[in-house]
Amino acid sequence: MQPIIALDFPNKQHALDFISRFDASEPLFVKVGMELYYAEGPQIIRDLQALRPMNIFLDLKLHDIPHTVEMAAYQLGRLGVALTTAHAAGGREMLAAAKRGLLAGAKDAGCLPPRLLAITQLTSTDEAMLHDQLQIQGPVRESVKHLAALAQSAGADGVVASAQETQDIRQVVRPDFLIITPGIRPAGADIGDQKRVVTPAQAKQLGSSGIVVGRPITKADDPIKAYHQIQTEWSTDHD
Template sequence: MEKPLMIALDFPDLDQVRQFLAQFEQTDQLTVKIGMELFYHYGPAVVTTIKQADCDIFLDLKLFDIPHTVEKAMEQLGALGVDYVTVHTLGGFQMLQAAKKGLSDGAKRAGLPKPHLLGVTELTSISEQVLKEQQNCRLDMNNQVVSLAKLAKDSGCDGVITSALELSDLVKSVGTDFEYVVPGIRMHQDAAGDQNRVATPKDARKDGASAIVVGRPITQSNDPEHTYQRYLKSWTLK
């Protein structure tokens, strides 16, 4: 899908993942997100298992360490055959460049396309107050996210993870030749949960999102495919 709706597979074990995916008629049309919970439990085997369903895979591990460590870790991830991986932009220019190199080297070694490298800006659970009082950031949220996105682009990342609330400023300041992947997506009737900066699929599309990530509203639904189609319609309908 050109502008995917990514489903966050926030499950504790693979049996639940298999049961969830079995409720979809065409899993080869899906893009799914594997996060820390599943990956730290199963390691690369979880990628192998989910690839059997022909899903595109977004591996969201938010690497954040010294440049050499991140480069070598990315070499391993680049060889897995996933489509997207994440790194934290707060690691700085050298770390982001190292991530790109490691990802490219790993994919080349495995004879695979290089995954898209996405920089995490500020988590959607971070409020303006937390940014100021706990992270001691001198910038407001919009300017902080724009600054980190510019850093990611200058370092060679393909895009960033960002709240929809910063999208308009990002598109103006960073450009349209960059990917903006937006979590914290909720329909008006769905609970926000622990997300502080949320938006609807329609709003995210209108403001320039390249992809959106939806988790619990779909995975905890009584009819996941129906809910997925509802979100997809809102995301793609012009």
């Protein structure tokens, strides 16, 4: 899986202009998050699909009562995206409802269903926040490990987690379970609001299935060069 570029832009034009800078023959995997989707709605997915072939990770982090999540997931399942997300903290019943909704929506639209990723703990969460604000005791990695096992039991296809917890997650999930890792920063880069970060090479060594990279690419002076450097580091065998 090639690195997933987070299209964290305020509107459609910024996103389409950015994608248009890449050679049309180059395979791309992009992430549409809350900012862009809430600005443009589902039309942004259709516009990206019309621009060129690409895989899309629609990251809206569904979290509500099971029925509401199932109905929302049905709509997302109709869009033909590759991946989408719901919060593992919503529990087993909610995650199972999300999966049902995605499958039903995709079937009615005649497209492949998105793979469901469960959000474990955000990479902006550190142990102090987990304990003091969320009142969850124990290490972050134990919480992530528990939520990953819960997600698998509910029918999710994978999780979103820091690569720092990848090896712990692998202890409790099947081999083909996806672990998609944000919080990726090249060595020496500004970590911004992220807390649990790794480099692309570290993510690969730790066993991540895929990485999500935003600002180190989109804010770079030369985004294409930055993407290719990250892609090379991610795809290189570091054994």
